[in-house]
Amino acid sequence: MSTLRALAAAQAVAAGVAQPVATVRHLHLSTRPLVLVPLALAGEVNAPLAAIVGSAPGEGRLLIVPQPRNRDQRLAFVAELAEVVLPYVQGHRTATEAVSVDRGRDVRLRYLDAPQVLVPNPAGVTFLRLLGRATRFRRVDGEHPVPPTVPLLGRWLTFLAERAEHPGSSTLVAMTQALTLHWATGQSAVEDLHLPALLGWIAPPAGLTGAEAAARAEDPTICPPAGPATDPEFDNRLLAPAIEAYAAAGDDAGARVEAYAELERLLRDQLTPTWELMWRGVGLLRALPPGARVASRWDGDRDAFTAHAEHVDGGGAPQPRRDGAVGAAARLHRLERAATSYAVQRAYDDPLVMAEYRLTGEAFVGEVVLADPTRVDDSGRRPVLRPRIQLLTTDAVLVPVGASLFSPARPGQKARVVFVTPAGDGKTEVVLELSGGMGRGLTATPGSVPEVGQRLCYTSLSEAYVPGGTFPAVEETPWTHGGPPAAASADHTSGRDELSGEEWA
Template structure:
């Protein structure tokens, strides 16, 4: 945990109210997100009990499973969920814009510009907490391989139409949620904890009601007191006033209300189904309202300058998966091959490095944390001396002296970078400390001044100007190219098998199945 976040948490605990960790919003928020609040049976994560889903804050769609042990009722729930989610997801598929990209010409092997489709917008799914994201991934894995009666008339327990398609989209959302900075699938607790620090633990922050109590407590009540009430206050019947919908249920609700209601449903008593729906809705509605309250708080923050660029990558991801679905490609495999897994890991590491750099450049408060860690420094220019490089064509290499109160982790010749207007970056190299006691140091500009013998106007900072340099790159590059699956060495699984092996597999026995 960064030191500045630790300090913010200590201040929040002392003051009884959350403290900001950002001055801008670092995640994209759709104008019309799809909010999904699931509820599962305790002890059985794959058995859905119900959900609230929709884009209308005042009119969510209630889905309930009166008996989660009944396979037919679970399939009916999935079919209703697919009918609610897929039209929203498909609603962005046909609004396109044209983008120019460079692709390799198969005949010449050279990069040539081509016009490709890019969806103008993409769907955004918001769940209450990180456990909701894991539930979406679990549902995707359980649905995408289901066979329908149209696909296989002889399959036992065929899935309703569109359920496998929903599984493919849920799997894609879950995969994108593992990419740092991606916004196709977001948890409200993750969004809020990125922008505010509370006086409770990270585990307690997963309770959306308690988290919101720290950030936006009722008038006249401290955040700590409001959070304690949200976590533990109960009514006269012993039920939580703020059910977590985490998506697991509260044991008191299970034992005192849910189990008797299910018993009445199993006995086919009149009104039992409607009673179960009311119980499920009562557990879900507080969390539904809390998600929208968090959405309002986040919208009050201005978006970061580079948020739109990251959302564009999500749009590319959505467009690519749309094309795979329309082309009739098979669902995502159960396990990635070695090359795909390495590419995913490399892309996520690069995305994390890029996200850290962009957030610091967008937000002075985040940059302050990098400065405190010695990864950046800010100061005032005290002098500029003109110098030139050695060689047949000398180029300007001005020496810039500045005074700073920061303590960057610099060594002689270390590369530093300064953000310029228009998203450009000016590189420099650390020369030496002139006076370590006063924080005076010198850097040598190595670029960003044009191609002439005289630096372009405004490209060299002037005495008295405030500047900020970073030790990290502003646009970090990715790693080396990964080989194609057919070129994978035998140490990583070898190329895909093209001919059946001479050794027959062991026959299936009863011990192979649970």
């Protein structure tokens, strides 16, 4: 936990309500997201029990599995889920836009929007990842065929789960993570994974403090778990007898209908509170203005969505069960670059996030007390415009002389540290030499050089493009990393479900 977040948590305890740790929203929020609340059967590996899914508060569709241990019923559940998810995904494959590439020498098409799925917590993301892995290789012919929508849904769920690992992506979002990105509560990080308790801190009911609302949310009879795990007391006292009653109905149509209705009622009662909390969370997030760089990250999600849709349309193979050595290294490299970029963008968008870097000395805020906008450096082969400014700051300045700094207010301009001088009374004078973003001549364009009296933030964090690493071709994988994956195709089409040990067909 960072220093400022720890302070915010202490303030939350004192105030009795969660404290904001962001001034803007750091994720994209669709105008019509798809909310999905899953439940899984306890004691089984990712066996779906029920789900409520829909793209509007009044449009939730309840799907249940009367006997989760029955493979056919589980696949029927997936087929029903596909009837909701796939049309939602397809609905974003309409209008496209042209995007220039290769410095304008070529163009490519990109969908104007992409799907966004919201689940209650990270365990919901894991549930969808495992469900996708267990279904994307199912066969639509031969023995035990499944509807074509089942493996197709598996591929899209895998795509969403992979994007969820990408820092800054908004295609598959866990609500608890989205909320804790913007608010700090007075409870632990583990307790923040409980959506009812988290929302109790952020928006407690009238007459209750956040701690009281969170304590009330711990009662599963008032606030059922947000899934996919269920409450053990509910499992033993209500769910197990209802499943047994359905199984015992046998061929008695009337008894089966009655038992199914009871199961449906029980599971709806378990899911509806979380469904309502999810939409409350959406409302809280929507009330925050989006950060300036959220749109560019959503462009990356739209690029990924377009590429995957084209891959599926072109008859491409499902995502491999395991990445090869080169693919795994390249993927890790992409995620690390994305994480670095996401951290910088959040800091540039949000002064509360930047304050963390001010505490560590990686950024400071100061007032411009002197400015020389006409200074020209003629020590080189040709004279160049190099204005200098002097700032006075009370922040700790730990950057060395000669370091390159950047200002979120002037991202296209670089500042080189010339002098750092203590000025007494806890203040520091910093002299910066500016380059870039001032025009091409020896006279700076109006407004391009900070003026005396302006208050600016400078940081060592940079948004500059960093080229990706280079990796060997798959067929050139060195023997130290397993050699060429000759058996990869067999791994893709293996006929056994690793989750349950069942034969796919």
